[in-house]
Amino acid sequence: MKDRDSMPEFRKDPVIGRWVIIAAERAERPSDFGKAEYQVNRGFCPFCEGNEQSTPPEILAFRKSGTAANTPGWKLRVVPNKFPALQIEGDLNRRGIGIYDQMNGIGAHEVIIETPTHGQTLIDLSPPQFEDVLLSFQLRMADLKKDTRFLYVIAFKNHGRAAGVSLEHSHSQLIALPIIPKRVAEEIRGADNHFRMKERCIFCDIIRQELETDVRIIEQNDSFIAISPFASRFPFEIWLLPKKHESHFEQISRENLTALSKILRNLLLRMNKVLDEPPYNFLIHTSPFNEEKKLSYHWHIEIIPKLSRVAGFEWGTGFYINPTSPEQATQFLKEVVLEQKAAEILPVDSP
Amino acid sequence: MKDRDSMPEFRKDPVIGRWVIIAAERAERPSDFGKAEYQVNRGFCPFCEGNEQSTPPEILAFRKSGTAANTPGWKLRVVPNKFPALQIEGDLNRRGIGIYDQMNGIGAHEVIIETPTHGQTLIDLSPPQFEDVLLSFQLRMADLKKDTRFLYVIAFKNHGRAAGVSLEHSHSQLIALPIIPKRVAEEIRGADNHFRMKERCIFCDIIRQELETDVRIIEQNDSFIAISPFASRFPFEIWLLPKKHESHFEQISRENLTALSKILRNLLLRMNKVLDEPPYNFLIHTSPFNEEKKLSYHWHIEIIPKLSRVAGFEWGTGFYINPTSPEQATQFLKEVVLEQKAAEILPVDSP
Structure with a gap:
């Protein structure tokens, strides 16, 4: 897995005004940059039922009544991304560096684990389970809206390695941002x-x-x-x-x-x-x-x-x-x- | 190879105002759409020396003195793309369809064959050969500028299949447009x-x-x-x-x-x-x-x-x-x- 070299930051392209997240990863060789997350099928899956301790504590879960948080018995879990592109704690600290603009990489990055069953894809889920995924988007957005630092939440799903998937176990993501994407x-x-x-x-x-x-x-x-x-x-x-x-x-x-x-x-x-x-x-x-x-x-x-x-x-x-x-x-x-x-x-x- | 279903057209996204080229290909099955051009290593290469008749007639070539156009003896050739995204003949015919805007897909789409030798990449070329590629961009741009229908020329190079290459033989491309890309x-x-x-x-x-x-x-x-x-x-x-x-x-x-x-x-x-x-x-x-x-x-x-x-x-x-x-x-x-x-x-x- 990867560590962060330093705190992520937002940087603004001075010509067209697009904000970009620079979230530097530590890597052994430069050719490893950007490849760190692309490791599927490695045997152990942190998103599988029973491995709840491998993720940060859950923010939201749909579970069998009577089961405790971060234990088996769930249908869907929302957890913070263990390797987030943005950091939840802190202030933006907007600042200029000559002609460039920069601010701290503050935001929320959450993962929706759509099913406890490894190998099921979104489309394999039953209609009620599928609906739960959208419901979790709604509930998390409504909650993140309360944090006044955030201006926008993007909810998205990548399916398949060519579409940017890093972990095989079916999941989607939410990113809360202090800016509106371009x-x-x-x-x-x-x-x-x-x-x-x-x-x-x-x-x-x-x-x-x-x-x-x-x-x-x-x-x-x-x-x-x-x-x-x-x-x-x-x-x-x-x-x-x-x-x-x-x-x-x-x-x-x-x-x-x-x-x-x-x-x-x-x-x-x-x-x-x-x-x-x-x-x-x-x-x-x-x-x-x-x-x-x-x-x-x-x-x-x-x-x-x-x-x-x-x-x-x-x-x-x-x-x-x-x-x-x-x-x-x-x-x-x-x-x-x-x-x-x-x-x-x-x-x-x-x- | 592919045929065109119909004339290519520019269509404008009504919300953000971006022009897109819709250049419909004929395909046997829908899953073939967009895959037609990705066929490398098929034995015969239309860009190799000796196969000059497999491309449309050359627009520009750097050749040994005394050799005739569209015959061997060249170092670099510029030819029209045989399967262009845009069509060189005709008028734009700008028109509205309700809230949508559309015009004919008029433009030039040229291919710079950078070397007669199959398997050489851009970086394998000698410095003078490399410079010839940039020189050909300059000469073609200056020429295309004379066509008053065109507002812009993009010169670009894709290297490697993941970067969008369709034919293995090293080449770059020029697209002349009646619009400025977004x-x-x-x-x-x-x-x-x-x-x-x-x-x-x-x-x-x-x-x-x-x-x-x-x-x-x-x-x-x-x-x-x-x-x-x-x-x-x-x-x-x-x-x-x-x-x-x-x-x-x-x-x-x-x-x-x-x-x-x-x-x-x-x-x-x-x-x-x-x-x-x-x-x-x-x-x-x-x-x-x-x-x-x-x-x-x-x-x-x-x-x-x-x-x-x-x-x-x-x-x-x-x-x-x-x-x-x-x-x-x-x-x-x-x-x-x-x-x-x-x-x-x-x-x-x-x-």
Whole structure:
């Protein structure tokens, strides 16, 4: 495993203003840098039931009634990341170094262990277990919101080594930040501009147009719609949005959480079928903590299968060439016949 | 190989305003999408000497005097990409579809075949051959600038499959665009803002500060400086800049081209030594064609080794966690002792 050389820090690119976390790892040789976490299948798994002492103490768990914290008997656990990119204690201490800006790497980095069973993937979970993962996102976001140092929480899932997974045991992550990530800030700026001109939410406008043309809708139910975005950067990129305007994911009703869970699970099943179980990432884009009921911004989930055609070139230009039209992708994903999954696993108490 | 389903098109993300190329490929099964180009080592190589008829006719070549175009006897060839992401003929035809914006996928997509010898990598080329590659970028950019439909040219090199290489034979690429890529546009906006406030180029300011502190300088000569940027997104990211303000790469003097070639070659050698011959991308950020002698923007080359720790998560947030501090990276890259390379290969006439 790795130690930290020093406290993580945020540094701001002076040209484009993007904050980056520099979280220096100690490594034996320079070629080991960045490889430290990529060790799967090493026999011992700190996320398995029975190994609760191998993680920091749990922050939240859904467990059988009567079982004690940090012991077996759980369905889902949320624990601090043992090797966090950010440090929970301390102050930001914003400062300048000549033309550069810097602050301490303060934030929270939590891991959602989605199942006690090693080898189960998110899609293998029963619908109630799947919903528990989203519920844990909601509960942790609502809690982290109370810490006034934080402005934003990103909840995300990496699946498969090519999508950035470090430990095989199925998990997702939350990072609470004192800043708004660049891509989200850009969306908010774009949405604010649209609102200023039209007094309408741009995502609501997109949903309206997609419902009218119906060429990029993959699936919908009463509350949610899943589309292939018009200007998809990646083949089979998917956006999943609430149909009615909602700005903050953590304010979702329990009824809508169930509906969201169903459609998200279906989307992953569709993707698995069409693309032969690809590695993927999904993440929640929501409104910053410091604004309540934001009229211009609409939370949503972005799902990106990580297919083989990915050139680092895109990072250097922000310029994407997508070899699959969103309409083609929609067609393939829509056509999938969803079978009922096998009986539920792990019939333990609900949280 | 692949055919096009339809004409490529530019589509604009309505929220954040990024243009994306949708260049739909035909594929047998959806899981083949995006994989079509990744076929290396298939025996026949269209870029090898003697196979000139397998590429579209050459646009530029450095050849032995007396040899005819599209026949053997060349050192370097520039040809149109046989399967271009963009189409050279036609008009943009900008149009709206409801809230969406779209235009035809007009542009140029060229391939620089850097050597007639299969298996040689860029770093195996002799210094004059290496310089020829940069010279070909300059000549092609200057030529493409004459086409008033184009606003920008990106010159870039992918090395290694993980960095997006489709054909093994060493080559780089040029894409001429009717738009400015998002990341470059952001840099220009940031640099313009700085200039408005300070009446100084921000890159010149960065160079001045880096020269003073000397903790992130990897290598320099009279004309160029290579640094690990203060807010590096990736471990061992490198920026290479002319020390004196220059806005457009294509205006570089021949003398400076030689100096640039030397330092870029050294940087790749350093990276190879420190990181065990990693896959990498480099690309040139230059000023748009429609502005002459831009005071606020400073052309430069960005080099990004593609190490294993890459999560698609970064795409969804624009948020980067870098496990190697730029100061550490500088130390490792600086320490490399550069040996003289073996005798030059292919002593054919200079262009």
